[in-house]
Amino acid sequence: MPNPFEVKVNGEWTFQMSSETLDHYDQARLTPETFHVIHDAHSFTVRILEADFYQKTYKVSVDGKPYSVSISNPLDQLISEMGFELGASKNVSQIEAPMPGLILDIPVSEGDEVKEGDALLVLEAMKMENVILSPRDGVIGKIAVEKGAAVDKKSLLIEFK
Structure with missing residues (x-):
């Protein structure tokens, strides 16, 4: 997997993502903070609630459920x-x-x-x-x-x- 990013969700789950992994997601921007995502025939509404670009931490909601996400390159x-x-x-x-x-x-x-x-x-x-x-x-x-x-x-x- 070229250039994998480590993604941690709620401090509990850790997984690797790359640009190749993201190719498997169909995504469309609805507003500057909201996206419609389809993955494995499932539809999700993802909203960015907070973003700290320096620390690479984000608070997002997926179908209304909040998550804390950190990304490490x-x-x-x-x-x-x-x-x-x-x-x-x-x-x-x-x-x-x-x-x-x-x-x-x-x-x-x-x-x-x-x-x-x-x-x-x-x-x-x-x-x-x-x-x-x-x-x-x-x-x-x-x-x-x-x-x-x-x-x-x-x-x-x-x-x-």
Whole structure:
């Protein structure tokens, strides 16, 4: 299954989906938040109640029954397996490298005030550019790396004040 996404529903059920899996669903948008879906000869009305795109969590109703859904792409899954959870805590005091790589860009400076979700740096790893986002609002205390530096997994990148 190419590029599988891990989908968790209500924290109880976990399954893999890919673009190929989605091809088996007939779907039509009724409104910006509402879809009509047919799968295996069953018809469903799906409404998006809430969406947090940064955390990739959604509250949806399927035929009026509410569900909490979280979606992890392959990179999210790899980062989690490597022991680095983005946005895991609002009390994060430092950012460490989730994997070995090369620092391509650091769009923030020491003393800058950042909001949750702001880009802190770009880390190239496994031929992919990964934007490391701020897990919380705060002030940048120390930037422990420089643009162009190679870093190991768990290397200190940024500290918050």
